[in-house]
Amino acid sequence: MPTGVHIRDARRQLFDAAERVLLQDGPNALTSRAVTIEAGVAKGVLHRHFPDFDAFLTELVQDRIARIDGQAAALRESAGTGTVAGNLTGALIDLFDPVAVAIVSLVIFRDELRVRLRRARPAHGIPVLAEATAMIASYLNDECEMGRIAADADVDALALSLIGVGHLLFAGREDAPPEIGAVDTVVTTVIADVMQRRLL
Template sequence: MHIHNVRGQLFEAAERVLLRDGPDALTSRAVTEEANCAKGVLHRHFTDFDAFLAKLVLDRIRGIEDRTTTLRVAAGTGNVVDNLADALQDLFGPVTVAIVALITFRNGLRARLREAGLTGIPLVVQGTAMIAAYLTAERELGRLADDADIDTLAPTLVRAGHLLFADRASAPPQTDAIRKMVTNVIAGALRPLIT
């Protein structure tokens, strides 16, 4: 395994184990076997397994922060409900849902994430900030009411979205179900289109 690629390969291996076998099966041995490398490779790059998992979470948070910029730029284009439904579908892909379960499952990981300055449930918190940034931009553009309560709408959308996606045993929710939830949550804040 090339030294410049180790972290990425280990992260990808961890995600595969997590998706296939769930959070209780995710161990350093399972990750290194999945990555086809010696167990010592992981411990050469990370102080312990929870430090590795914390870096995995931080890596996924950076992805959400990148998507926040893209979503905010989309404000004023397309349909607000569709934009939100797409963002929630992207946010709650199988890896994110599995990592949120992992954070809930591992006390040591939660402690490491708190040490890194993260509060709440990482990924969910950043997803809420992403949706809030988009809703704020839409409100500024006049597509949401001036009094739209972003501090209530964003976490409501994210938590309701997470509930739709959280069942690992079932297929992801249909786009229509996501759109229906988004429509119901933002109905009072959405300004009608002027034709």
């Protein structure tokens, strides 16, 4: 693309291109050149908007984390409605879409990216997964307060379990995501104890 052509929302265009490269070729293939080729823009466009490629990747991941913040609000609004297992199953399916799974791999793969993300959003654990865990824990806490799970439920441990098993279910599946029934079975198993004890 000629350098004099104005690009509307270049950052979004570059983020979308990076996500396509991640999905098609994995984190090893994600370079500034691959992103700009996929976006159909001159290489200088990326460097006009970001100081370096790791700064670009940091904002790409933060963009995904912002989506998790939106998902967290929707999940908390669902507390007290439907079933706890159904709400959690839907949340895990939304959370672990192919782009999110690829971004988690990217974060694990690139040390400098993890360092920058921790500077931007100090938290324990792997960025993206840490925010996802906090999302599930907040929801479970709301359900606990409503009496839909046991009052003494360890919501932090449950959230870690659900995110860990969720990531294992969805990662490394190039063919297709797991079926809803498989996700629901795992969720139901993880929360079975706190669901049963709420009735005691």
